[in-house]
Amino acid sequence: MRRFLVPLALLLASAPAVAQPKVVASVIPVHGIVSAVMGDKGQPELLLAGSMPEHRASFSPQQIKELGEADLVFIIGQGLEAKLSQMSGTEAVNGRRFVELAAAPGVTTLPVRQGGTWETHDHAHEEEHGHEEGEGHDEGVLAFDPHVWLDPANAKAMALAVAQELAKADPGNAALYLRNAEDFARSVDETAEAIEAELEGVKTTPYVVFHDAYQYFERRFGLAAAGSISDVSAAAPSAQRLREIRRKITEVKAACVFREPQYDNKVVATVVEGTAAREGVLDPIGADVAPGPLAYQQILRNLAASLRQCLAG
Template sequence: MFKYNLIKNFILFFFSISLSINFVQAKVLTSVKPLGFITAAIADGVTDTDILLPDGASPHTYSLKPSDLIKIKSADLIIWVGDDMEAFLPNFLKSIDNSKQLELAANPNIKALLRAGHSHEEESDEHDHDEHSSDDHHHEHHHGQFDMHIWLSPQIARAAAQSIHDKLVVIYPDKASLLDENLSKFTSKLKDTEQIIAKKLNSVQNKGYFVFHDGYGYFESEFNLNHLGSFTVNPAIQPGVKKIYEIQSELSHKNAVCVFKEPQFSPAIINKLVDGTRVKVGEIDPLGMDIELSTDAYCKFLLKIAQQFLNCLE
């Protein structure tokens, strides 16, 4: 038995060392995939880009795994939004050198572009507190002063790309000219993409709709979409009875064309709300689950969201 345990422990130790070695690569790590889209364009030919959250996971509810901690510790740079979005990150990042972190929401140029969000008190009023766990309230608290879904703003994406570029120039000074070129290509493609999307969505700007998760304000404002309301600020928390009644009334009185859900959160309550009405149910993916990292991934991501709006509103 002793010999068996000794061999077993040796194998586990060898496996853990091998796992660590496999993860120790010079790369940039982003918290969510859309930030990875922007980073992959700027870092192209300079370093690899990796994503922390797997497809299907949400930054609102994610918990770090041991393999995630290895990734974070071995990264040359960790790019994230801020603690009002990735509530699971700040405590761990305290042990990581500041020079290896880039908190985008703390950048003055991005901070100046942030939209006001719902307050914690407003969110609390929409739900019955006794229906939720203490963990839900923890996530609920992190949706307050500003809307942190910054990757849905082409304007903020430009500022983020500049910030990522500047940070990478410091880390890889010998690649400065390539980083300059990548930034120029990204901003040019993004400008063209915005024009394409504006033309696409022009015909549906007057069509009203509801979203399950109130996280599309930047995109809606940029392209003048007719957002009538949302079910919840935090998709990890189901709307309360009072909120459901309000939505049912608004669906009938405001002539909504569509209600949008998300692949990360597809509550059955949406189908019940539209039952017996002419309101369609659409789906928007705010994290680009099926889009691969590439130099034009961010533009593909925005175009897909535009098409998802169009498919339901037309």
Template structure:
């Protein structure tokens, strides 16, 4: 597998000798990445999507049709093994000759650490520049962190966990709680930062332009249009969230840190671990106590997981329940999905957090 190194000064590093007679066959991992790639490829071609709507990226077994799409790909754009370690192994075995671009590795991508514990200890609430660059020596070490992070991801999501179904709802939460922490490493849900999406649009355009010079101008123009659209979207969401800033809320799992930081709105706890695994009774009780202590207005579930767990957590409290979708479960895949995803997060937050 050619996992291209993306670190260098001033531009996107391009692998020499890549060229296709026709536009490359492109596949992607999750709907938000698929949407960004589809934006860049508009007018030229359409990428395929491996992870179907409704599935959790943290644990999934590909169907034969999805494996076939991966095997047929010339290029694979994906977040990285920190989100989908199972996909890294599949790329190695099924698409070893494809150009693999892990977007989490792109220079300029900001990454955030997982927040510790069910109620996010205070030292993890710092919104300064504490992401990928500082913690992983981005400038000093040429962004060479893929193998270390893959090992961390395997520690958090690997084979020692029990995957009860295709959604990965049973991951052995007791193991993590016994060790007194959530999963180590950085949070891979980096697509929920519009700033990261801007970086990724450029990376996608440049990689496609190198592979398909005839359509290079179209890829780059589409990326610029996408970035302008993100500027407008970010300003609109920022305004919509302004009335509910400061209202305490709880999320289902710690997947929204990038969105929260981007729009200065912060969760106070997470019901589940960072991979959305089933929490133990002690964690549920800790979160319930937190809801009471801070008078949390809302506890958010996610559409791909049973709402019964959140119903249990809010029992005996005054908190309302709402739904946040970090990946686009109910959205139509395509260029418009990314904007609809962020808009949906904002709208659902406002709907649940606004004053009666």
């Protein structure tokens, strides 16, 4: 019997390793979630650096090549990564699996805010997503606010969806992916608890943001945002909207107006001039956050720290 041991060992040693799925993640929050779920079984490629405005980013030929070589491409969807959403299903990425995490089971969505110094579109919006996976949306029309990751509960649901998709692509590690998603959920709960404590004392202080990206975070932590300079798509504000937001800053005695590192800060400087409001910085994407398995939690902590620092004066 022993004479078979060496050949068997050699056979096992020479057996080809099962290739890990090639994965691409669109933006740093998604990359952080996917990285945490993949763990030591690989790292996703990051498509958009945090310094790039997610709503307006375009893609190089090399990035399109990476998409074409990926087994799975995780995006938020719902128009957040506008060019990428248009690209899914095209010949450049034919046969690749695009996963829209905004449509994942368990993700709660909120309608785009309308009226006043929030959103001014007059089309209908859905509070809960009901579209089928892969269903398209008319360009410029959002069924709901796509910044879903800023609610920690949504991030946990997204992580579970990532684990399930990875399990389909790599069944041998399915249990590991699910365990990693559970570990991620526990970490996110701990982060949310710490943020609750940090924001205590400033929750009723009014403020204005650059674009309407934060309502998931605001609702989760009970904050008093009063308006946004730009709408949910970060489109250039009109002169009328700038006048409205200046009035709002004065009316509600907004303590802070927050700019974003991905966009020109001249507009914020303009609306703050002559008011008592301070300038702050909020970053929903993570321009200064290192990509990796802890990036998502760091983005939330940075938001809380920036809010606390400016609102507390």
